[in-house]
């Protein structure tokens with residue numbers, strides 16, 4: 126594996142896909158997709174297939190994949206991260222992505238935008254209390270410090286702490 130790992134998640138792993146995006150991993154997820162299409166995209170785009178389907182992995186020609194066994198999302202996230210040769214930020218082997226660089230909703234890239242440009246797109250109390258805003262280049266969804274803190278909740282933080290990825294996500298991120 127070279128560069129940052131990217132994923133495609135099967136239909137049963139929607140929440141896991143969202144969490145991976147929050148952490149910055151390029152992760153595709155489609156609510157309705159059949160197995161052959163899933164495998165095709167994985168191969169074409171060299172994505173690691175995340176699946177709970179043992180049969181799928183055995184019966185079809187699946188290249189790189191991670192068979193996810195846990196039923197809960199924190200457990201699933203742990204399984205995925207543990208199977209990657211993750212290295213600290215800045216290292217060349219398998220660099221970690223930067224958290225909060227992707228849209229949790231659609232996987233699009235986020236960019237910093239002027240405060241004035243999000244007026245009307247966020248609740249008034251948010252506009253008054255925050256100065257730093259990110260907007261998804263794809264779907265336009267706006268993120269701010271408070272929304273991030275809510276997304277990276279205690280569960281994700283706990284998983285990251287347990288697997289010792291040198292991942293630094295401060296309480297203020």
Ligand SMILES: [Zn+2]
Pocket residue numbers: 228229230231232233261262263264265266
């Ligand atoms: Zn988006």
